[in-house]
Amino acid sequence: GAVVSQHPSWVICKSGTSVKIECRSLDFQATTMFWYRQFPKQSLMLMATSNEGSKATYEQGVEKDKFLINHASLTLSTLTVTSAHPEDSSFYICSATGTRTYGYTFGSGTRLTVV
Amino acid sequence: KQEVTQIPAALSVPEGENLVLNCSFTDSAIYNLQWFRQDPGKGLTSLLLIQSSQREQTSGRLNASLDKSSGRSTLYIAASQPGDSATYLCAVRPSGGSNYKLTFGKGTLLTVNP
Numbered sequence: 253g254a255v256v257s258q259h260p261s262w263v264i265c266k267s268g269t270s271v272k273i274e275c276r277s278l279d280f281q282a283t284t285m286f287w288y289r290q291f292p293k294q295s296l297m298l299m300a301t302s303n304e305g306s307k308a309t310y311e312q313g314v315e316k317d318k319f320l321i322n323h324a325s326l327t328l329s330t331l332t333v334t335s336a337h338p339e340d341s342s343f344y345i346c347s348a349t350g351t352r353t354y355g356y357t358f359g360s361g362t363r364l365t366v367v
Numbered sequence: 368k369q370e371v372t373q374i375p376a377a378l379s380v381p382e383g384e385n386l387v388l389n390c391s392f393t394d395s396a397i398y399n400l401q402w403f404r405q406d407p408g409k410g411l412t413s414l415l416l417i418q419s420s421q422r423e424q425t426s427g428r429l430n431a432s433l434d435k436s437s438g439r440s441t442l443y444i445a446a447s448q449p450g451d452s453a454t455y456l457c458a459v460r461p462s463g464g465s466n467y468k469l470t471f472g473k474g475t476l477l478t479v480n481p
Contacts, residue, residue, distance in 0.1 A: 258410065286468070294473070295472070295473045295474055301468060347411070349467060355399070356460075356469060357413065358403070359410050360409055363408065
């Protein structure tokens with residue numbers, strides 16, 4: 253079945269630094285990838301949609317200069333949280349879909365803690 | 368705007384019981400519906416995917432049905448086990464165009480007691 257690998261699974265960083273999260277589709281070509289943010293005991297909030305080779309489309313209220321998304325290949329998308337602040341602490345999850353997959357496959361998530 | 372509602376928000380059952388989780392959506396123009404489970408602090412695991420032309424899908428002890436015209440889906444779990452304890456989410460993908468964005472329900476938190 254389709255597998256999406258997300259790294260790191262958790263990261264602690266100092267306020268003001270940047271953190272990069274990777275999302276890889278291991279056995280299929282991910283034409284579209286999505287980045288979500290999830291607050292405790294709440295459902296997923298879509299942050300942005302990225303298509304390979306194109307600029308990401310951000311949801312309303314999401315700062316594109318703060319959450320940099322790169323989808324340079326059909327198997328890799330990255331989310332960089334720039335100049336992180338404690339309020340950016342959250343659980344970030346990526347998902348991917350491809351031309352040969354009808355459903356969506358999710359990564360295992362990244363717990364970001366900014367201190 | 369599509370809205371997805373899941374009922375109940377939480378459910379606690381004894382081990383071995385059969386149970387049904389409900390999902391309803393307001394816009395029947397969907398491409399497919401997918402059920403996921405999420406364990407605490409983890410990502411989502413896909414359980415079942417139902418295309419809009421299908422009525423149901425089965426995998427092991429899980430059976431999901433879809434009634435697109437009435438905007439409803441159910442997830443049936445047979446002979447529940449403590450390992451089934453998790454949050455169950457349903458999500459719909461809209462039909463038409465290149466809009467691949469899923470709309471999620473808020474989930475049902477299931478606890479199966481030994």
